Amino acid sequence: MDQKRLTELINKVQEGRANEEEILALEDFYGQFEQRPGYMKHLDTPQKIAYEELMYDRIHSEIQHVQKVKHLKRRKEKIIKFTVAASILFLLGVALYIYRVPRPAIKQLDTVVSLPMETESDKDRPVLTLANGQKISLDDAEIGVLSSDGDVIIRKTDDGLISYETKKNNPNHVEYNLMEIPRGQTYQIILPDGTKVWLNAVSSLRYPSAFTGKNRPVQLIGEGYFEVAENKQQPFVVKTASQTIEVLGTHFNVSSYSDEKLTKTTLFEGRVKVLHQDKSVILKPGQQAATMPQRAAINIIPVDLENVLAWRKGVILFENADIQSIMRHLSRKYDIDVEYRGEIPNQKFGGAFQQSASLKELLGYLESYGDVRFEIQGRRVIVMK
Numbered sequence: 562m563d564q565k566r567l568t569e570l571i572n573k574v575q576e577g578r579a580n581e582e583e584i585l586a587l588e589d590f591y592g593q594f595e596q597r598p599g600y601m602k603h604l605d606t607p608q609k610i611a612y613e614e615l616m617y618d619r620i621h622s623e624i625q626h627v628q629k630v631k632h633l634k635r636r637k638e639k640i641i642k643f644t645v646a647a648s649i650l651f652l653l654g655v656a657l658y659i660y661r662v663p664r665p666a667i668k669q670l671d672t673v674v675s676l677p678m679e680t681e682s683d684k685d686r687p688v689l690t691l692a693n694g695q696k697i698s699l700d701d702a703e704i705g706v707l708s709s710d711g712d713v714i715i716r717k718t719d720d721g722l723i724s725y726e727t728k729k730n731n732p733n734h735v736e737y738n739l740m741e742i743p744r745g746q747t748y749q750i751i752l753p754d755g756t757k758v759w760l761n762a763v764s765s766l767r768y769p770s771a772f773t774g775k776n777r778p779v780q781l782i783g784e785g786y787f788e789v790a791e792n793k794q795q796p797f798v799v800k801t802a803s804q805t806i807e808v809l810g811t812h813f814n815v816s817s818y819s820d821e822k823l824t825k826t827t828l829f830e831g832r833v834k835v836l837h838q839d840k841s842v843i844l845k846p847g848q849q850a851a852t853m854p855q856r857a858a859i860n861i862i863p864v865d866l867e868n869v870l871a872w873r874k875g876v877i878l879f880e881n882a883d884i885q886s887i888m889r890h891l892s893r894k895y896d897i898d899v900e901y902r903g904e905i906p907n908q909k910f911g912g913a914f915q916q917s918a919s920l921k922e923l924l925g926y927l928e929s930y931g932d933v934r935f936e937i938q939g940r941r942v943i944v945m946k
Contacts, residue, residue: 685743685896689715689723692736692770699723699748713753713770725753727771735773741765742783744896747872752779755790756797761872762893763818776807784816786873803852805836813844814869820889826850827869835859875916877923881909884933888944895920898941906933906946 570583687699689707697707699717707723708715714726715738723740742748742760749759753771760766764783777797789797791810799806801817803824811831817824826835828844835842835850838857842850849864871878877894879887884906888899894916908931914923924935924942936943 685745687743687746687748688741690739690741691715692738715770722749722751724751725770727753735769735771737767737769739765739767744893752777754792754795754797757788759786759873761785761816781815781817783818784814784872786812786814786870788812803837803854804850807834807836808832818889818893821886822853823851824853827864827866829866829870871913876913877916877918878913880911882911883907883909884927884931884944887927888942891920891923891942896940900941900943902943902945904946905944906931908932 570586573583686701689697689699691697691708695708699721702717704717704719704721706714706716712727713736716724716726718724740748740750740760742762742764744762747759747761749757750766751757752768754777756777758766758779761784764781764785766785767780769778772795775795777792777795778800779798780800782801785799787797787799787808789808789810789812793809797808797810799808799815801815801824802819803817804815804826806813806815806826808831811833812829813831813833814827814829815825816827826833826844827849828846830846833844835844835852837850837852837859840857840859842859842861844850844861847863847866849862849869851860851862852858868878868880877890879890882890885901887910891897892899897920910927910931912926914926920937920942924937927933928935932946934945936945
């Protein structure tokens with residue numbers, strides 16, 4: 562299907578003129594899309610999501626209008642739902658990107674009980690803890706020098722980032738700092754060697770005020786994306802609860818949350834060495850090394866790098882995920898507590914949402930496509946079947 566025909570069919574759906582054959586043609590195009598990578602190569606994540614928003618809303622609306630829900634139930638191999646405003650579609654002039662997972666039959670469920678919900682806590686802020694115990698609230702700190710202790714100067718830049726400057730090539734006194742990111746937020750830091758680190762919600766990074774030894778060690782809890790400054794004489798080392806990652810200069814993502822079973826290191830550029838217990842592997846770009854604390858194996862799988870990095874682009878994405886995994890993710894992003902009542906649903910879901918989407922909207926999507934209900938009580942979300 563060429564772009565002209567695709568646009569023509571979308572216009573018909575918008576205007577309520579699409580017949581069953583035309584709707585089927587669009588759905589057939591969905592099934593073939595993953596074999597057409599040329600449609601995607603120039604798109605960033607927000608553009609793809611914007612296109613999908615219109616495709617889903619308009620086509621699903623039309624199908625309901627002509628009472629073709631039975632046909633939808635037969636086609637359980639696809640599900641699409643996105644939350645970016647569809648009005649920007651034709652300004653983007655882009656093609657369709659499809660995300661597919663098994664879909665349950667559509668059924669009417671109880672509606673969301675919603676109270677006002679903020680996306681971040683009024684009291685939780687990113688905090689930098691210095692070696693002397695001083696805590697600096699980074700949101701409240703003014704631009705400029707935050708600390709000038711000994712040979713190291715810590716600054717907050719005009720962009721709101723934290724950066725380090727050493728007065729000597731080999732500082733006499735090196736101390737460790739701790740960066741902690743609360744639920745609902747992300748933050749970027751520039752380490753003393755120039756390495757850039759983006760930290761996801763509920764993450765912490767412990768690192769020295771200057772790198773003076775044989776390597777450049779940091780300790781990560783949670784998730785971080787690293788753009789490591791190259792230094793062949795001084796390897797950069799990331800330690801997590803389950804893995805040790807050694808690099809010279811490269812880009813990679815590490816996810817190591819204490820409430821997740823897997824620790825995952827994903828390589829974007831260059832090479833990294835991943836060590837786990839008595840085993841080690843060298844990753845190539847596009848590969849992910851996944852490990853579990855109680856097992857010695859290191860599993861290497863190819864991954865969609867764009868999906869791995871969705872969190873840095875403000876996109877909430879889950880793929881073939883169960884409700885407990887999704888709620889752990891939402892707990893970190895929306896600063897909520899989760900409670901389960903009764904049997905826990907065992908369905909799998911998939912979807913992508915702008916992080917600006919409301920919690921009510923996202924939970925409503927899950928209710929619409931699964932045998933699950935939610936009740937929001939302040940910052941607590943109750944999950945029921």
